[in-house]
Amino acid sequence: MTAVQKGAVDVIALATGVILAPAEAWTRMLAAMQSNSELREELLRLEQENRVLKGRTQRLASVLAENARYRALLNSARDVEDQLIAAKIIAISPDPARHVVVIDKGSLDGIEQGQAVLGEEGLMGQIVLSGDSSSRVVMITDSAHALPVQVNRSGLRAIAEGSGALDRLLIRHLPASADIRVGDLLVTSGLGGRFPSGYPVARVTQVESPAGEAFALVTAEPTSALDRGRFVLVLQGSARAEGES
Amino acid sequence: MEQGRSTWAIYLSLTCGLLVMLLPLPVEWRFIRPDFVALFLFYWVLALPHRVGVTTAFLLGVGQDLIEGSPIGLSSLGLMVATIVAIANYQRIRQFDAIQQSLMILVLMMLSSGIEHWLRDGINIPVASWAGLVNLAVSTVCWLPIRQVLRYFRRYYEVI
Numbered sequence: 529m530t531a532v533q534k535g536a537v538d539v540i541a542l543a544t545g546v547i548l549a550p551a552e553a554w555t556r557m558l559a560a561m562q563s564n565s566e567l568r569e570e571l572l573r574l575e576q577e578n579r580v581l582k583g584r585t586q587r588l589a590s591v592l593a594e595n596a597r598y599r600a601l602l603n604s605a606r607d608v609e610d611q612l613i614a615a616k617i618i619a620i621s622p623d624p625a626r627h628v629v630v631i632d633k634g635s636l637d638g639i640e641q642g643q644a645v646l647g648e649e650g651l652m653g654q655i656v657l658s659g660d661s662s663s664r665v666v667m668i669t670d671s672a673h674a675l676p677v678q679v680n681r682s683g684l685r686a687i688a689e690g691s692g693a694l695d696r697l698l699i700r701h702l703p704a705s706a707d708i709r710v711g712d713l714l715v716t717s718g719l720g721g722r723f724p725s726g727y728p729v730a731r732v733t734q735v736e737s738p739a740g741e742a743f744a745l746v747t748a749e750p751t752s753a754l755d756r757g758r759f760v761l762v763l764q765g766s767a768r769a770e771g772e773s
Numbered sequence: 774m775e776q777g778r779s780t781w782a783i784y785l786s787l788t789c790g791l792l793v794m795l796l797p798l799p800v801e802w803r804f805i806r807p808d809f810v811a812l813f814l815f816y817w818v819l820a821l822p823h824r825v826g827v828t829t830a831f832l833l834g835v836g837q838d839l840i841e842g843s844p845i846g847l848s849s850l851g852l853m854v855a856t857i858v859a860i861a862n863y864q865r866i867r868q869f870d871a872i873q874q875s876l877m878i879l880v881l882m883m884l885s886s887g888i889e890h891w892l893r894d895g896i897n898i899p900v901a902s903w904a905g906l907v908n909l910a911v912s913t914v915c916w917l918p919i920r921q922v923l924r925y926f927r928r929y930y931e932v933i
Contacts, residue, residue, distance in 0.1 A: 533842070533845070540795060620797040621840075621841050621842055623841040623843065625900050628841075672897065672899050755799055
């Protein structure tokens, strides 16, 4: 069955490519007609952005080394540096109840079930099925998805469940007195061994502790705009766990 | 497949129905797309009940599940049951006027999606909330234009 489904992902990727070929050609034509000056402007902008980013990462190497030394002092396992593969979203599952997309890289590119998928600003989802040259990704907001997170400020651990709405994650079963506030950043905690720790997931948007209820009502908004952008990164180094998707 | 009956046209149109579902829509707008697969299937069942029946419904459901990535066979059962109902009543449904027929299609769609909903609930696969109802309404409204187009298609290729 899984083999059939894997084959189907590839066929779907191919078929979608064929249906969208005219649109793709149109986009390319528009790009080709983009004037020289516009391109130069864009180049300047990108160069500037690149410079800023380079500046920001200058201290990264030394911080990483320092971190490694601390970890050695603490006798904890060294974090493996994660390999990233860039991929493009090529299809969206037609099922309106699910948040599942298809990307254009598959097991031939080293993609396996369970690997984490990053958007521009944070965690986006994970691979549930990898065909030869394309894979299916379930997003963190899918209502069948949940992941272990940690409040970056306080270290509080929680489970962020998908709500079925693109801009909302639910955190249930936190005590009403838990140290969590609106604006807190949630990052992956690494517990469960599926997602590597430390990637931003969501920002808390609402914390309510209704009188008489045992648990607080916490919602968060994913940091990564899940419905924008066409490119994602698949984390190669992420720990893989066996189990159901 | 028999010669001269243009049976291929049926399968071509059903495949097109599946392919239209592949067109990427923004994640939160997918429910406004009418359920082309079911509508195309019901058209052919009502027009040629001796050609298109439960087997086609089953295969179409499998195709839809492969596209959606759901467990294989999940949407088949609903489509098959709705097809049986349509086959049992096709002569009556054909006599209905436009409004009545659209409503009948709505009933068939509710039947098939209701069964799918129930199956999904049973195996813990997310189900569409109110958006599913919008989808039914859109599909009902789209029935008449789709019937018109497919009728023209059927007559052009003389599918019998």
